[in-house]
Amino acid sequence: MMEAFLSLFADNSIFNPPTLMHYWSGFVTTVQLVFLSLLIGFVISLPLAILRTSKNKWINLPIWAFVYFFRGTPLLVQLYLIYYGTAQITGIQQTFLWDILSEAFYPCLIAFVLNTAAYTTEIFRGAIEATPRGEIEAAKAYGMGAAKRMRRIILPGAMRRALPAYANEVIFMLHASSIASVVTIVDLTGAARDIYARYYAPFEAFLFVAAIYLCMTFTLIYIFRKVEDKIMAHTKPLS
């Protein structure tokens, strides 16, 4: 068994140490990019989702427009606009903005953050609006103010309801991050493209990277399953 496994690697010219290091640095970039964009996206989307449920249209409408735009256009197009589009603005190279935009990483991060923030806002808004009326009425009956009601009753319930949909968003974000490679970032897919181009071996290069994405996805699914088991325990049947 072990010998058969080793013989698989015996005469391969592609998966040598330099290539594996290339994949590894791609893996690190992917994790950084996805983790940061999800984290920042989450922090932005929570207040946006609360404000989105506001009855005041001056608060409500701009957020609706933001969400509408970022959900209504492909992430690839958003990335192109932020990466190539901004560089074409005359004089931008002389402003402080260029410190951020001249590297490929930050324009890409901005595009990912805005995109995931839009989707997450919509997920949270749905979860907040699905709060049973009875819970709100009961909270009111206890004399809770709007802020306390939001903090103690609505948000904890909404987070639970949003979890399955949010887990999906995290996985989609991981997969969507593969388009970072079109703006010269060497993420996992970028590494696979480099290796494909060097060895003319599309199957090996991309299958390997697909396997890594698969492992990452299953890890995420496992983590979210554990979290769901814990915080959604009350929804499970007793037996």
Place this chain on the structure above:
Amino acid sequence: MKKLSLLMGCILAASSSIGFAADKLKLAVDVPYEPFEYKAPDGTLTGFEIDLGNAVCAELKAECEWVIQAWDGIIPGLLARKYDVIFSSMSITPERAEKVLFSEGYYNTPSAWFGKKGTDLDVTDKAAFKGLRVGVQRGTVQDDYVTKDIGADTVEIKRYTTADDLVLDLTGGRLDLVFLDFPVGESTILKDENYQSVGDTMQVGGEGVGAAFRKRDKDLAEKFNAALKKLKEDGTYDEIMNKYFSYSIKI
């Protein structure tokens, strides 16, 4: 008797014309591919490869005929004996070499560095590149050269899928230098007067473009190689090249 001699005459004429046809070498080109092969306003074929092909034929003392053939059927046409040689900017690749027999390469487009006007850099000195952001097209011979001969520890290498994106990032200011096929850079970057090529053009590997023959025509390929070699040495090649190019494509 008169009838018989007429018949004999016809047979002789026919057989001589058959013999004639056997000496005639047919070369296939896909037109237009300027400046390698295209039609002049009066309809005659002209271009670098046409002139070079004619020079080779003169060297071989063979009579040549040009056959125009669309690119996607150019190898099947050769194998079906519609013509004997493909002389149409066909890059030598291992995949094609399985089907056809290639001559030695007879031209290769050079590569060149491009940057902002006023970039002054000795492109033959590796140390001069220290710390620069360099763009290349992924998987090209230029990518190979920068990766192997200059290295990621000297420059920051950014790889692009298309030349368009590469040029956008150069003009956007995300790159200091790009290394491209000279004709590609000439038709894109040099159109903008704020940019220039840096240093001389250079040949960085690749087997270039060769004439293609049927696998069994080894004799013909050898004769071709000898003729090409002679033309490269006696100056005829340079003369033809200088007529169409301002830079060297000789290999």
